[in-house]
Amino acid sequence: xxxIPADLKYAKSHEWTRLLPDGTVEIGIxxxxxxxxxxxVFVDVPEVGRTLAAGEGCAVVESVKAAxxxxxxxxxxxxxxxxxxxxxxxxxNQDCYGQGWMLRLRPESPTALDALLDAGSYxxxxxxxxx
Amino acid sequence: MNQTLEKSIFExxxxxxxxxxxxxxxxxxxxxxxxxxxxxxxxxxxRKAPLLPEVSELDAVRHFTRLSQLNFSIDTxxxxxxxxxxxxxxxxxxQYAMLPEFLARHPRAPESQGQGFxxxxxxxxxxxxxxxxxxxxxxxxxxxAHGEFAGVAMIRAYHRARGDLARNEIxxxxxxxxxxxxxxxxxxxxxxxxxxDAEGDVDLAALQRAVGPNTAGIMLTNPxxxxxxxxxxxxxxxxxxxxGGLLYYDGANxxxxxxxxxxxDMGFDVxxxxxxxxxxxxxxxxxxxxxxxxxxxxLEPFLPVPLVARxxxxxxxxxxxxxxxxxxxxxxxxxxxxxxxxxxxxxxxxGREGMSRVGEFATLNANYLQARLRAAGxxxxxxxxxxxxxxxxxxxxxxxxxxxxxxxxxxxxxxHGFHAPTTYFPLLVPECLLIEPTxxxxxxxxDAFVEAMTAILDEAQSNAAKLKGAPYTMPVRxxxxxRAAKQLELTWKPPQAATMAG
Numbered sequence: 001x002x003x004i005p006a007d008l009k010y011a012k013s014h015e016w017t018r019l020l021p022d023g024t025v026e027i028g029i030x031x032x033x034x035x036x037x038x039x040x041v042f043v044d045v046p047e048v049g050r051t052l053a054a055g056e057g058c059a060v061v062e063s064v065k066a067a068x069x070x071x072x073x074x075x076x077x078x079x080x081x082x083x084x085x086x087x088x089x090x091x092x093n094q095d096c097y098g099q100g101w102m103l104r105l106r107p108e109s110p111t112a113l114d115a116l117l118d119a120g121s122y123x124x125x126x127x128x129x130x131x
Numbered sequence: 132m133n134q135t136l137e138k139s140i141f142e143x144x145x146x147x148x149x150x151x152x153x154x155x156x157x158x159x160x161x162x163x164x165x166x167x168x169x170x171x172x173x174x175x176x177x178r179k180a181p182l183l184p185e186v187s188e189l190d191a192v193r194h195f196t197r198l199s200q201l202n203f204s205i206d207t208x209x210x211x212x213x214x215x216x217x218x219x220x221x222x223x224x225x226q227y228a229m230l231p232e233f234l235a236r237h238p239r240a241p242e243s244q245g246q247g248f249x250x251x252x253x254x255x256x257x258x259x260x261x262x263x264x265x266x267x268x269x270x271x272x273x274x275x276a277h278g279e280f281a282g283v284a285m286i287r288a289y290h291r292a293r294g295d296l297a298r299n300e301i302x303x304x305x306x307x308x309x310x311x312x313x314x315x316x317x318x319x320x321x322x323x324x325x326x327x328d329a330e331g332d333v334d335l336a337a338l339q340r341a342v343g344p345n346t347a348g349i350m351l352t353n354p355x356x357x358x359x360x361x362x363x364x365x366x367x368x369x370x371x372x373x374x375g376g377l378l379y380y381d382g383a384n385x386x387x388x389x390x391x392x393x394x395x396d397m398g399f400d401v402x403x404x405x406x407x408x409x410x411x412x413x414x415x416x417x418x419x420x421x422x423x424x425x426x427x428x429x430l431e432p433f434l435p436v437p438l439v440a441r442x443x444x445x446x447x448x449x450x451x452x453x454x455x456x457x458x459x460x461x462x463x464x465x466x467x468x469x470x471x472x473x474x475x476x477x478x479x480x481x482g483r484e485g486m487s488r489v490g491e492f493a494t495l496n497a498n499y500l501q502a503r504l505r506a507a508g509x510x511x512x513x514x515x516x517x518x519x520x521x522x523x524x525x526x527x528x529x530x531x532x533x534x535x536x537x538x539x540x541x542x543x544x545x546x547h548g549f550h551a552p553t554t555y556f557p558l559l560v561p562e563c564l565l566i567e568p569t570x571x572x573x574x575x576x577x578d579a580f581v582e583a584m585t586a587i588l589d590e591a592q593s594n595a596a597k598l599k600g601a602p603y604t605m606p607v608r609x610x611x612x613x614r615a616a617k618q619l620e621l622t623w624k625p626p627q628a629a630t631m632a633g
Contacts, residue, residue, distance in 0.1 A: 036561065039612065039613045041612075041613055041616035041617050042616070064612035064613060064616060065554075065555040066555055066556075066558050068558070090613075
């Protein structure tokens with residue numbers, strides 16, 4: 001059973017978001033996503049300063065099975081990206097909700113996160129798809 | 132099988148060991164007398180001998196023979212690698228394509244001295260037109276993705292020639308081949324992905340929403356990568372054409388419909404054909420490929436050159452002068468000539484009736500295998516659908532309950548003497564195996580494959596650990612995929628060279 005921390009909000013496309021005290025939002029991929037991808041061999045994170053629309057591809061993850069885009073769950077400007085993943089993509093497999101974070105956004109709208117799924121709804125989505 | 136891995140040829144090397152009979156004349160002897168080797172200025176000549184292996188002729192012959200025996204190929208084993216159409220390559224195709232007159236023909240030889248070759252290419256163009264229902268064909272793209280590039284470049288050129296500059300969006304269903312969005316991006320288009328429904332057909336409502344004044348076209352494979360025929364193709368064509376876009380057919384799965392349904396009749400405007408799949412030229416590491424393109428009449432001016440034409444004086448090339456609107460040349464001469472010849476000979480051997488037998492038996496074999504594997508306990512990804520030339524089983528349940536993955540099954544199959552099916556593609560289906568038997572396999576081979584798959588499924592229940600350690604009989608055991616992807620070491624360096632260099 002994959003882990004779905006209760007304090008985060010989720011996108012249908014398997015990204016998680018965490019609201020940080022300074023109002024920025026940290027983003028990564030969920031435990032379900034990292035398990036489905038398998039061992040990651042490459043992660044490409046966006047440049048700081050890039051403006052992203054909601055749903056726009058913002059990072060690329062490549063595993064031994066597949067390459068996949070990571071989509072920005074909300075619109076905003078990139079204020080930090082986790083460059084450590086360049087040499088250690090396995091951090092996403094080992095600690096997807098912690099050291100495996102991918103980017104931090106300054107959200108365009110302070111209420112953007114409201115539209116995302118809570119842990120219960122995301123869990124229900126996984127259960128419905130047999131995952 | 133139980134083979135050991137062959138050493139690198141450098142590890143057989145001993146200083147001074149040579150095959151005298153194979154040596155070129157020594158510089159300074161006859162060569163110097165004839166002026167060979169003196170044309171290179173002194174400053175550009177190397178000072179040290181290159182690091183080449185020093186072995187006897189017999190060492191070299193044994194080494195390369197052993198390497199060739201490690202090959203897992205269609206000539207040795209069943210190879211149901213989905214989406215790749217690993218059918219048998221008849222030896223006659225090789226034999227006739229290797230006639231000395233073909234091999235010795237220079238690509239710049241005058242047309243008058245290559246009429247036989249030009250006739251073969253002209254007839255190949257004509258046969259491909261006939262079998263696909265397109266108006267014109269160019270043979271110059273040298274691989275499937277190259278053909279895709281040519282196709283989308285023609286779509287862009289068509290819109291541009293009409294002054295319709297806004298059309299830069301290519302719609303790609305999520306079931307498409309990964310090369311489709313890559314091709315569209317390479318051609319400067321924006322990719323719009325649309326979903327497929329639970330039965331594998333394109334979501335028409337999503338398509339309707341996606342099309343508009345910016346639509347350049349849609350890229351489709353039919354049958355799709357899900358191993359099912361796109362039943363709403365007529366409706367898809369109506370919607371895309373209605374919005375002013377064009378339809379691109381990815382010919383990767385043409386084998387399934389060969390001689391039965393023609394892309395031109397389905398409403399496609401541009402297609403590429405993987406001659407190396409459908410028309411049986413060697414591929415899968417053995418390449419090279421050939422990605423001929425076909426078009427409807429309105430796209431004909433944009434075809435890549437050269438083309439072959441027939442006139443009163445015989446066969447001749449059509450190039451930039453005759454085709455000013457062409458997207459240009461995609462290869463130095465006219466594509467992979469030797470591969471095109473093999474495809475031509477294959478088509479001539481099949482004839483019209485043979486073409487439809489290919490489609491029939493490719494589909495029959497896939498449906499037989501699908502039915503038998505289902506009966507053996509394998510879960511089908513699209514259980515309500517008839518297979519095309521390939522089908523998908525999912526190991527989702529075994530992965531969850533037994534921790535046995537599609538990769539474990541694939542590796543264990545090698546021990547049973549079968550090449551693994553395609554794994555983890557298409558991405559839409561978790562833990563999937565994409566299985567394509569092709570028309571050239573006998574019922575006995577298919578039955579033996581089912582027997583192996585049944586034994587493996589039993590083993591998943593009784594001894595999952597054994598499966599996870601497979602393969603046991605190959606020259607190398609389970610590879611470390613992560614290390615292979617991250618630490619690329621593709622060259623061998625002699626140990627002494629490392630110290631000498633310092």
